Amino acid sequence: MPEAASYRKVDLHTHSTRSDGRFSPTQLVDLAVEQKVSLFALTDHDTLDGIAEASQRAAEHGLSFINGVELSTQWNGVPLHMVALNFAEDNSALLSIVERNQTIRLDRARRIADLLVKQGLPDLFDEATALAGDSQLGRPHFATLLVEKGFVKDANKAFDRYLGNKKLGQLRDVWPDLEEVLTTLSGHNMELVLAHPKRYPLTVTKLKRLLSDFKKWGGTGIEVVSGNERPDSVRLLERLSREFGLKASVGSDYHGPFGPWMQVGKFTQIHESDVDLVWQTWA
Template sequence: MRIDLHTHSTASDGTQPPAEVVASAVEAGLDVVALTDHDTHAGWSQALAAGDRLGVRVVPGVEISCLRGGVSVHLLSYHHDPAHEALTRMLTDSRTSRESRARRMVDRLTPDTGLRWEHVLEHVHGGATIGRPHIADALVAAGVVADRDEAFATLLSGRSRYFVPHSAPDPVDAVRRVRAAGGVPVLAHPAASKRGSCIGDTDIEALVEAGLAGLEVDHRDHSETERAHLREVAGALELFVTGSSDYHGTGKRNRLGENTTDPEVLQRIDAAADRSGRTGTGGTAGDGVAGA
């Protein structure tokens, strides 16, 4: 059984609608795929319907944008209740902050690149909240950069003079809210040093105390040394490990199924959701607004 537990659609910063992500998962030979758009459940209904139609299991999830000590942290949540008030409020606040940040970054970019807000809007699909990937796509269309990778490495990087930070919850709070919503929290690409600063082992221990269940270890942004260290951390803290693609369609080079999760780990995720009273078989979007 081939399982990929981290993908994105046009509900956030992917380039394919949710149903197309599921169809691509089938083409890639996956048996299970999780849709984990940034800070939104908006793609769940389409993805689940496509999974039923195409005979592939879809695990509903979200990737929650967090900050701890000024360091960006991403938390994957599986099987949570999309109508849970406290978690939904957190996701809504994050989306609002992202769009405000995007407007300010475009304002900074305009004098030097000619990029304007209306140019960015041309690359936003299905009501998704605007984020840096959409700015990157606009910069590519304008010929300012060659692709998203160049945009994020230069103009949109955290070291750029155009960069504007956005507010986000502490991951400890996010883990607690995921657990309260019946979800299963997993730390996404926690040692991806090529992306910038990462939280340390002490921070991971704090997340475990709050209810963290697993670490995403096998990810293309982790070196072999980083993967080995994370496996040691997971073993010491009794966490399960996952492997995922972090697929974004053509928005990134990541390919579906390039890293996968052991079926026994998926059983543990399902069991944890069942103990919380969540069946993990689906649900509809509780916030109804897409994030990016």
């Protein structure tokens, strides 16, 4: 590996207010500069809306900026996230996936509201939509309303009692299949990276099956670290990246200042010399 790669502070997974992050794209870029990040991607959920603003601010700072987006998908009924990186913003194949997922997200929010009504709560869809504003409408907005209206003490209780996956199980199958997304985007001059693989309810054996399919259908990379992961998990993912011929990506998955361990550019150290870095050939 070129020696320079070891001295670049890279963060290729972050979120702004255009999806479920705390800071605007401009504020997030300012924070990346403050943290001395030298290569940065904004990867909001199923939207490219913040890229132009973030790119402009990055240019003002002289920060190397990479277009990114975190796409929702599923594999064998398991919801997954995939990060697309270093694409042209007008890529028609990607735009079609993003537009479809935006439609799914709106329908999903309507279904969440309906399921909450079935649990004896009022219809919160319109209020949640207003609360979301320019950001992605989702479960956190319903959680905020449940707290404000006194149904629960805090957001954690909202998810435990009403909004968790077990409570909203009917929503697990709404996202497009991984094979369809990968085959649509493969060959369109972008990196396709499996996000935070250790967060899924998969054994190592099943994770290997997923990675085999991911590679076969056109995936190019895997996040070997996402935020403050255990070092043994990072070593496992490094080995899997080599075993399946997938490039290694890294990111904080930063959403906001929700703890001292969360920061742009902060994640468990990787062994860069042991893996093929996804950003290695980027100018």
